[in-house]
Amino acid sequence: MRRRVLGAILGAMLLAxxxxxxxxxxxxxxxxxxxxxANAAKIVTVATxxxxxxxxxxxxxxxxxxxxxxxxxxxxxxxxxxxxxxGTSCLGDALVSVFTVTGGSGVKNGxxxxxxxxxxxxxxxxxxGESGAPDTLTVGYSTSISKAWGMYxxxxxxxxxxxxxxxxxxxxxxxLVTTSGSPSTTLTGNPxxxxxxxxxxxxxxxxxxxDPYERKVTAxxxxxxxxxxxxxNIPSAGAKWTYxxxxxxxxxxxxxxxxxxxxxxxxxxxxxxxGTNTGGVISSWECTASPDFSYGVIEKDTLTVGxxxxxxxxxxxxxxxxxxxxxxxxxxxxxxxxxDATGAATESADAVVLFNGRR
Numbered sequence: 001m002r003r004r005v006l007g008a009i010l011g012a013m014l015l016a017x018x019x020x021x022x023x024x025x026x027x028x029x030x031x032x033x034x035x036x037x038a039n040a041a042k043i044v045t046v047a048t049x050x051x052x053x054x055x056x057x058x059x060x061x062x063x064x065x066x067x068x069x070x071x072x073x074x075x076x077x078x079x080x081x082x083x084x085x086x087g088t089s090c091l092g093d094a095l096v097s098v099f100t101v102t103g104g105s106g107v108k109n110g111x112x113x114x115x116x117x118x119x120x121x122x123x124x125x126x127x128x129g130e131s132g133a134p135d136t137l138t139v140g141y142s143t144s145i146s147k148a149w150g151m152y153x154x155x156x157x158x159x160x161x162x163x164x165x166x167x168x169x170x171x172x173x174x175x176l177v178t179t180s181g182s183p184s185t186t187l188t189g190n191p192x193x194x195x196x197x198x199x200x201x202x203x204x205x206x207x208x209x210x211d212p213y214e215r216k217v218t219a220x221x222x223x224x225x226x227x228x229x230x231x232x233n234i235p236s237a238g239a240k241w242t243y244x245x246x247x248x249x250x251x252x253x254x255x256x257x258x259x260x261x262x263x264x265x266x267x268x269x270x271x272x273x274x275g276t277n278t279g280g281v282i283s284s285w286e287c288t289a290s291p292d293f294s295y296g297v298i299e300k301d302t303l304t305v306g307x308x309x310x311x312x313x314x315x316x317x318x319x320x321x322x323x324x325x326x327x328x329x330x331x332x333x334x335x336x337x338x339x340d341a342t343g344a345a346t347e348s349a350d351a352v353v354l355f356n357g358r359r
Contacts, residue, residue, distance in 0.1 A: 044139035064090035064117040074134030081127035090249035115251035152244040176238025267316040287324035
């Protein structure tokens with residue numbers, strides 16, 4: 001089921017506190033999409049292939065992307081050689097991917113899959129058959145329409161070393177915070193309560209009521225001061241708080257699944273806040289019987305918001321028809337974000353996932 005809804009409805013949902021009641025729940029996911037055009041030389045510009053070379057990192061991926069390498073082997077003579085790219089993955093853990101530069105000119109892919117959020121180095125091995133300046137490489141990416149799975153939650157590591165995001169998990173705030181007893185968007189505290197907080201994270205601040213304040217961090221002045229997206233009033237004595245970090249991944253093997261067991265329906269309500277794109281913004285629900293993909297992933301519901309369109313949409317799944325225990329919600333561009341070429345704001349969407357009806 002899918003339908004257009006009024007912007008005011010989503011606004012109310014985004015500002016409403018999260019409720020984890022017996023028959024209804026909601027959680028936030030958020031996607032900051034950037035449809036930068038494919039750029040084969042974004043990370044390493046044209047550089048000569050040579051033995052044991054540390055290449056200059058010119059720029060970082062705009063969002064976490066599948067990074068590839070383009071090799072020009074002028075006379076197809078390179079028989080031995082690799083380039084090792086090091087950085088962090090979409091979820092922030094260390095990632096080392098090795099690219100083989102043999103086999104003639106063309107686009108090379110890393111192993112393991114090079115989904116990088118940040119690249120710190122690219123270093124060649126000893127090469128055999130390179131001929132100097134005619135043989136070059138660039139490092140970048142060749143697509144701008146990857147699916148992006150976004151989620152607020154708590155990252156944890158399974159016993160096998162695999163990273164998983166729990167959308168209902170929260171980190172504990174290490175010290176009390178305050179607005180000094182008056183309404184303000186500036187939240188402070190000491191010692192260093194915001195050491196683990198980043199711009200875009202979601203804070204839950206105790207206000208003495210059943211439901212805490214929910215606020216996004218829009219700026220971080222220091223580990224003792226952050227700016228919130230709307231004002232709150234916390235006494236000078238301070239208040240306890242928890243927070244969820246925001247994770248975004250374009251790597252389909254990452255576990256950004258929502259546990260839907262026990263619910264009769266699940267709905268994503270999302271606000272497409274920028275319309276500077278071609279091909280529209282495409283949302284998808286994907287579900288599986290097992291989060292380790294052993295039963296495969298089935299795309300259950302897809303909705304395209306037209307090119308140049310802004311506004312609010314919802315995409316819902318009836319889990320009484322097919323009781324999949326794990327689902328995830330993605331957004332991607334049909335083509336790309338046209339605004340990036342002129343430096344305008346990137347495409348983005350906020351989404352609230354609503355759970356309805358305990359079985």
